[in-house]
Structure formats: C-alpha cells, structure tokens
Amino acid sequence: MSEPAATGNGRREVTVSDVAVAAGVSKATAARALGDYGAVSDAVRDRVLGAADRLGYRPNALARTMSTGRSNTLGIVVGDIENPFFAQATRGAADVAAAAGFDLILSNSDEDLETEAKAIGVQLAKRVDGLLVASASSVETENLRSVVDAGRPLVLFDRTAQGVEVDSVIAANRSGARELTSLLVDAGHRRVAFISTMTHPTDFDRSAVVATSSVAERIEGFLDALTAGGIEHPERHVHLNARREGVERMATRLLTGPEAVTAIVASDSLIALGVFRAARELGLQIPRDLSLVAFDDADWTGVATPGITVMAQPIHEIGAEAAELLIRRVRGDGRPPVTRVLKQHLVERQSVAPPASPG
Amino acid sequence: MSEPAATGNGRREVTVSDVAVAAGVSKATAARALGDYGAVSDAVRDRVLGAADRLGYRPNALARTMSTGRSNTLGIVVGDIENPFFAQATRGAADVAAAAGFDLILSNSDEDLETEAKAIGVQLAKRVDGLLVASASSVETENLRSVVDAGRPLVLFDRTAQGVEVDSVIAANRSGARELTSLLVDAGHRRVAFISTMTHPTDFDRSAVVATSSVAERIEGFLDALTAGGIEHPERHVHLNARREGVERMATRLLTGPEAVTAIVASDSLIALGVFRAARELGLQIPRDLSLVAFDDADWTGVATPGITVMAQPIHEIGAEAAELLIRRVRGDGRPPVTRVLKQHLVERQSVAPPASPG
DNA sequence: GGTTATGTTGAGACCGGTCTCAACCCGTTT
DNA sequence: AAACGGGTTGAGACCGGTCTCAACATAACC
Numbered sequence: 001m002s003e004p005a006a007t008g009n010g011r012r013e014v015t016v017s018d019v020a021v022a023a024g025v026s027k028a029t030a031a032r033a034l035g036d037y038g039a040v041s042d043a044v045r046d047r048v049l050g051a052a053d054r055l056g057y058r059p060n061a062l063a064r065t066m067s068t069g070r071s072n073t074l075g076i077v078v079g080d081i082e083n084p085f086f087a088q089a090t091r092g093a094a095d096v097a098a099a100a101g102f103d104l105i106l107s108n109s110d111e112d113l114e115t116e117a118k119a120i121g122v123q124l125a126k127r128v129d130g131l132l133v134a135s136a137s138s139v140e141t142e143n144l145r146s147v148v149d150a151g152r153p154l155v156l157f158d159r160t161a162q163g164v165e166v167d168s169v170i171a172a173n174r175s176g177a178r179e180l181t182s183l184l185v186d187a188g189h190r191r192v193a194f195i196s197t198m199t200h201p202t203d204f205d206r207s208a209v210v211a212t213s214s215v216a217e218r219i220e221g222f223l224d225a226l227t228a229g230g231i232e233h234p235e236r237h238v239h240l241n242a243r244r245e246g247v248e249r250m251a252t253r254l255l256t257g258p259e260a261v262t263a264i265v266a267s268d269s270l271i272a273l274g275v276f277r278a279a280r281e282l283g284l285q286i287p288r289d290l291s292l293v294a295f296d297d298a299d300w301t302g303v304a305t306p307g308i309t310v311m312a313q314p315i316h317e318i319g320a321e322a323a324e325l326l327i328r329r330v331r332g333d334g335r336p337p338v339t340r341v342l343k344q345h346l347v348e349r350q351s352v353a354p355p356a357s358p359g
Numbered sequence: 360m361s362e363p364a365a366t367g368n369g370r371r372e373v374t375v376s377d378v379a380v381a382a383g384v385s386k387a388t389a390a391r392a393l394g395d396y397g398a399v400s401d402a403v404r405d406r407v408l409g410a411a412d413r414l415g416y417r418p419n420a421l422a423r424t425m426s427t428g429r430s431n432t433l434g435i436v437v438g439d440i441e442n443p444f445f446a447q448a449t450r451g452a453a454d455v456a457a458a459a460g461f462d463l464i465l466s467n468s469d470e471d472l473e474t475e476a477k478a479i480g481v482q483l484a485k486r487v488d489g490l491l492v493a494s495a496s497s498v499e500t501e502n503l504r505s506v507v508d509a510g511r512p513l514v515l516f517d518r519t520a521q522g523v524e525v526d527s528v529i530a531a532n533r534s535g536a537r538e539l540t541s542l543l544v545d546a547g548h549r550r551v552a553f554i555s556t557m558t559h560p561t562d563f564d565r566s567a568v569v570a571t572s573s574v575a576e577r578i579e580g581f582l583d584a585l586t587a588g589g590i591e592h593p594e595r596h597v598h599l600n601a602r603r604e605g606v607e608r609m610a611t612r613l614l615t616g617p618e619a620v621t622a623i624v625a626s627d628s629l630i631a632l633g634v635f636r637a638a639r640e641l642g643l644q645i646p647r648d649l650s651l652v653a654f655d656d657a658d659w660t661g662v663a664t665p666g667i668t669v670m671a672q673p674i675h676e677i678g679a680e681a682a683e684l685l686i687r688r689v690r691g692d693g694r695p696p697v698t699r700v701l702k703q704h705l706v707e708r709q710s711v712a713p714p715a716s717p718g
Numbered sequence: 719g720g721t722t723a724t725g726t727t728g729a730g731a732c733c734g735g736t737c738t739c740a741a742c743c744c745g746t747t748t
Numbered sequence: 749a750a751a752c753g754g755g756t757t758g759a760g761a762c763c764g765g766t767c768t769c770a771a772c773a774t775a776a777c778c
C-alpha cells in the first residue's frame with residue numbers, strides 16, 4: 001500500500017495538517033481555528049477556514065474523542081424498536097439528546113440477557129458517554145454492573161434494577177395496574193386474567209421473582225385489586241410466558257372451557273391486540289362477553305370497536321427524562337441517584353362491562 | 360491534573376500497554392493477543408488474556424477505528440422513528456447489521472432537509488462505514504451528494520434520488536397505488552381524494568415535482584387509475600401538506616360540502632388513522648358513506664371496524680435489504696448501483712363499497 | 719556445520735485530532 | 749531603555765489502538 005490512508009474508494013481524508021499546509025500555518029493553529037478553541041487572529045482564522053473549505057475538510061469526531069475522552073454519543077438499549085413503546089421512548093430520548101448535541105447508538109436486546117450483554121459491551125467499547133437501558137432483567141444485573149464498573153453513567157428507563165445505584169425513570173405501574181384492575185373487579189368480574197409476554201421459568205406464584213420490574217409492579221397492582229375484591233388465590237390468575245405459547249393461543253385457552261375468564265388485563269398494547277383478535281376469532285363480543293383493559297394508549301385502542309379502556313403512560317417523557325438525567329450525569333452531576341416515577345392516566349372507553357353470567 | 364486520562368468518575372481506562380506490563384510482554388504482543396491477529400504463542404496468549412481479565416481490560420473501539428479506518432458502525436437517517444414504518448425498517452436494518460457485526464447510529468430528520476443535513480454531517484464526522492437514508496427530498500440531493508463526495512457508501516431506502524448513483528431499495532409504489540385506487544374507481548367512485556402529509560410549496564398540479572419519490576410514485580399510480588377510469592382533471596384530487604393543516608381537519612374539509620369526496624386513498628397508515636377518526640367524528644359510516652384505503656398494514660387497520668383495505672409493504676425487508684446492500688458496499692463491492700424494487704400486496708378488508716349517491 | 723525457513727517478539731511509526739508549554743511580537747509602563 | 753503584559757503562534761506529546769519491520773530463536777534442510 002503506497003497510499004497513506006484511504007477510505008473505501010481510495011480517497012484520502014483531508015486532515016487538519018493538510019489544511020494547515022494549505023493555509024501556511026502550523027497544525028496547532030489550524031486546529032485552533034477549525035476546532036474553534038484557543039486564540040487565533042481573525043486574519044489567520046479566515047485563511048484556515050478558507051483552505052478547509054477549498055479542500056473539503058471534514059472533522060474526524062473519533063480523533064477528537066480520542067484526545068478529549070468525550071464522544072458526544074449515548075447508547076440506548078431497548079427490547080425491540082418495533083414495539084411502539086420503545087419507539088416512542090427512543091424518540092423522546094433522541095430529541096433531548098440531539099438538542100444537547102448527542103447522538104444515539106441503538107441496540108435491540110429482544111429482552112434477552114445475553115444479547116443485552118453483547119450490546120452493552122459494544123457500546124462501552126465504542127466509548128459512549130453514557131447508556132440508557134431498559135434492562136431485560138431487574139434481578140440479574142451483571143450487565144448493568146459492568147456499565148457502572150466501567151465508570152460510565154447509566155440511566156434505566158421503564159424498569160429499575162435491584163442493587164444498582166443509578167438514576168431510573170419509570171411509571172407508577174403498581175397503582176396504575178390497581179386502578180385498571182379495579183375497574184374490572186368493581187364491575188363484578190371474579191375470573192380476571194393478567195397476561196404478560198415476559199419469560200419466566202415457572203408458572204407464577206407469590207414467591208416468584210419476576211424479572212422485569214415494570215411487569216412485576218403491574219402484577220402487584222393486579223393482585224392488590226383482586227385481593228381487595230376478596231378474590232381467593234389471586235396469583236393463579238397471573239399468566240406469564242405468553243410469547244412462548246403465543247398470545248392468541250393463550251387468550252383462546254383462557255377464554256374457553258368451564259373456567260373461562262370474563263375479563264383480561266393485558267400487560268401491554270401488543271398483548272391486548274392478540275387478545276382482541278382471539279376474542280373476535282372466538283366470536284366473543286367485547287365488552288358483553290369479555291372485558292378487556294390494557295397498558296399503553298396505542299393507536300388502535302382508540303379506533304377498534306369497541307374502544308379499549310387503557311392506562312396511558314407518558315412514554316415520550318420517560319425517554320426524554322431519562323436522556324436528560326443521563327446528560328446531566330455525563331456533564332458531571334454528582335448528586336445521589338434518583339428514581340423518577342411518572343404518573344399514568346386512565347383513558348376510559350367501552351371495553352368494560354359487568355360479566356354476562358356472574359362468575 | 361496529575362492523573363493520566365480519566366473517565367467521568369476519575370477512573371483511568373485499562374489499556375493494551377497496562378495489560379502488556381502486567382503480562383510482562385511488549386505492547387505489540389499484548390495487542391496481538393487481545394486483538395486476535397498476528398502470531399502469538401499459546402503460553403503468551405494465556406498470560407496476556409489472564410492479565411487483561413484481572414485488570415478488567417476493555418478494548419477501545421475508537422482507537423481501533425483510528426488505525427484501521429473501519430468503525431463497524433452504520434448510520435441510519437429516518438423521518439421519525441415513532442412512525443411504525445420507520446421503526447420496522449430500522450429493525451430490519453438493525454438485525455442484518457448486528458448479524459454482520461455492525462452497530463447503528465440513529466437520527467431523525469423529521470422530513471426536514473436541514474435537520475437531515477446536520478444528521479448526515481454528524482454521522483460522517485463519526486466515521487460511520489456507510490449510511491442508510493430515507494431522504495427527505497429526492498430532488499434536492501446535496502445532502503446525499505455530500506455522503507458520496509466523502510467517499511462513504513450510501514444506500515437509499517423507501518425513496519430514490521434523482522442523479523445520485525447509489526443503491527436503493529424501494530417498493531413498487533406506482534403499481535400499488537394504481538391497484539389500490541382502481542378498487543375505488545371500479546366500485547364507482549368519481550370523487551376520490553389522495554392525501555399525503557408531504558410538504559409542498561404549492562397545491563399539486565401535474566407539473567409539480569413532488570419531493571419524496573415514494574409519494575410521487577403513489578400519486579402517479581393514483582392518477583393512472585383515475586385517468587383509466589375516465590375521470591377528468593385527476594390532479595385536483597391530490598391533496599398534499601396535510602401536516603400543516605392537520606390530517607383530521609383536511610379530511611373533514613374534504614368530506615363535507617356539496618363537493619364532498621366519497622373515497623379516500625391515504626398515503627400512509629397514520630394519515631388513514633386521521634381520516635378514520637374524522638369520519639367517525641362526522642358520523643360517517645365506512646364503507647357506506649366513505650370508502651377508505653391506505654398504504655401499510657398497520658396494526659389498527661385489521662382491528663378497526665370495519666377493517667381497512669390496505670396495500671401492505673414488506674417494510675422489514677426494505678430495511679434488511681438496504682442494510683445488506685450497504686454492508687456489501689462497505690466490504691468493497693464495486694458493482695454498479697442497483698435499485699431493488701420490492702412488491703407490495705393487497706390486503707382486502709371491508710372498507711370499500713360503491714358510493715351511496717353516484718358522484 | 720552453515721544456510722534457509724518458520725514462528726515469535728519488540729521497537730516505533732501511525733491514525734487525526736487536542737492540549738500544554740515555550741517563544742515571539744508589539745504596545746505600554748516605569 | 750528595560751521590564752512587563754496580552755495576544756498569537758509553533759513544536760511536540762498524547763489518546764489507545766494497529767501494523768510494519770527488524771531481530772532473534774528454533775527447526776529443517778543439504
């Protein structure tokens with residue numbers, strides 16, 4: 001290779017040194033003019049900027065990062081960017097980041113710990129200034145610890161993590177779930193199912209440690225409401241692992257047979273969609289034959305017939321707030337970690353009614 | 360400052376040199392063992408890896424990029440990650456990228472040329488190996504040229520660009536729009552509106568150059584169908600700038616008065632949602648009072664009542680295919696640029712019927 | 719035994735910026 | 749005229765990797 005350093009197509013990048021030579025000044029001076037720091041006389045600045053323009057100089061942000069130690073890049077690890085929840089949260093974070101001069105490196109974890117670990121590893125290797133993570137597990141926290149150990153600011157969103165002392169931004173899931181479920185209990189439902197896609201090694205029981213804190217909180221709220229309604233063994237109404245079985249299949253199973261439920265709490269809008277489809281497939285009318293409530297005010301919940309009653313979350317804000325906290329940390333804020341809990345709010349539509357035959 | 364180089368919290372990063380000293384070998388040898396290149400004896404490798412592990416060594420991908428010129432990072436510029444179309448395409452691209460060892464830096468352009476320019480500038484500065492762009496304009500292409508001029512591989516998705524010789528992955532929008540619109544014309548509709556949020560300086564006329572090629576193609580297909588149906592001045596049925604007026608407001612305007620349309624083609628699912636809501640607000644029944652068709656098989660189109668007939672696009676594939684082409688370029692493929700055109704397919708539901716009063 | 723091939727190692731340049739420090743210029747002060 | 753001070757400039761180290769090249773050891777060959 002005789003060429004000094006070439007890009008894919010063989011063109012060499014224009015560097016500060018090139019500009020310096022063209023402008024007849026030292027590299028240091030050219031760098032000052034181009035990087036807009038230190039003192040440079042007006043005449044020289046003009047000459048340098050002119051030369052840079054003529055040569056088509058493009059700064060190399062990586063080289064700058066090498067010497068300053070700041071990359072102006074944040075990492076964000078979400079479950080799945082196709083999930084509207086994460087898309088919205090990411091947008092919220094991206095807006096705040098962009099306004100502060102930061103970029104976002106995006107990774108999908110598919111809610112899998114190993115994938116998440118790999119993603120975090122790469123992000124750290126790329127020297128992101130900080131990391132936003134909706135961790136796949138709030139219990140197994142080695143992934144998160146590795147970030148803290150690496151000395152990188154970390155902010156959790158949507159989910160907290162046990163024993164990891166960092167900022168988090170979450171929603172008030174327990175009270176939201178309680179309120180949502182109470183709607184059903186108060187309407188007279190006794191056989192109410194809670195459905196989540198969250199993977200869990202066993203069936204749910206009271207002692208089970210549910211990995212995703214947001215789901216765990218929702219389950220608690222759900223149980224609160226059932227207990228308050230005097231329903232025995234409320235924990236047997238919690239159904240996890242819906243992804244493995246398939247949401248529609250699980251819903252179909254729960255909606256048929258002698259023990260069929262009369263109401264369902266869907267842990268997110270994607271699950272609710274599956275339930276909705278299953279109900280339609282079975283010829284069940286909502287809310288006459290089935291009452292359905294869910295988390296997240298997704299598009300379709302407002303236009304479906306009937307409209308679905310949902311617990312709306314300030315998703316955009318969750319992402320934005322998390323990014324704000326993270327940027328503050330990156331800038332050196334040393335205050336003790338905070339957990340911001342944002343309010344959810346109920347959007348009542350027409351998917352709740354008393355059960356047809358008292359259960 | 361007495362510390363050599365510190366992260367935010369003052370901890371110094373462990374480098375190859377540190378590991379080398381700990382293992383009692385030269386920096387070069389340690390680097391070979393850690394970077395898994397060149398020749399290293401097994402004994403030495405073990406010693407180095409052991410030392411690295413003990414010290415908690417984390418490679419610095421940026422430093423590697425500096426010397427190799429490869430960042431293993433791709434840039435992706437979308438209109439808005441919250442838009443399900445872009446979220447899906449991004450996911451498709453992210454999967455392919457991850458499988459090939461690449462990360463994604465994400466930017467939102469908000470369909471604005473200046474924002475897009477800034478995003479592309481930053482991505483280039485961060486030395487992405489290549490760029491995926493759904494360009495805000497297929498006509499004003501300086502943004503895209505800057506990428507080509509910088510010698511970075513570029514792949515366009517969803518939209519092409521005039522005079523920019525790069526790979527593109529798009530859908531067969533014209534024929535799709537023609538088929539979709541024909542459904543309406545064949546059902547007897549004469550007053551059919553096409554609605555897009557795309558910004559355009561004037562009202563649409565035949566000579567207008569519509570900035571976004573995918574929308575332009577859809578308009579052509581729409582006009583094809585109206586013309587084939589013998590409808591005069593079809594171009595006056597094209598309505599742009601819906602974002603400025605508000606989709607629901609525009610739909611309301613078009614659906615009322617003596618000249619009210621009896622059918623609408625929505626350029627994407629978000630617009631269709633606005634139209635759907637406006638129709639409901641006006642007390643119009645679909646398909647009795649209004650026939651509605653749209654692009655993209657969004658969640659809600661299947662569960663709304665009635666189901667909306669849509670032209671589905673292979674969105675995931677668009678993103679995946681684009682990423683594949685890009686990675687191929689990054690790896691040095693020098694073949695002439697290709698344009699991949701993916702098929703759309705019709706999903707017929709219940710939102711089309713003959714007009715109530717022949718128009 | 720000398721030469722050649724092969725494998726392993728170390729020294730040091732290099733990528734493209736930033737940053738420290740010393741040198742210098744010129745006007746002002748004493 | 750000497751000393752001082754602010755504004756500019758240049759030389760060169762540095763960030764943390766990769767990579768070339770030379771040195772050296774050992775094995776294989778004639």
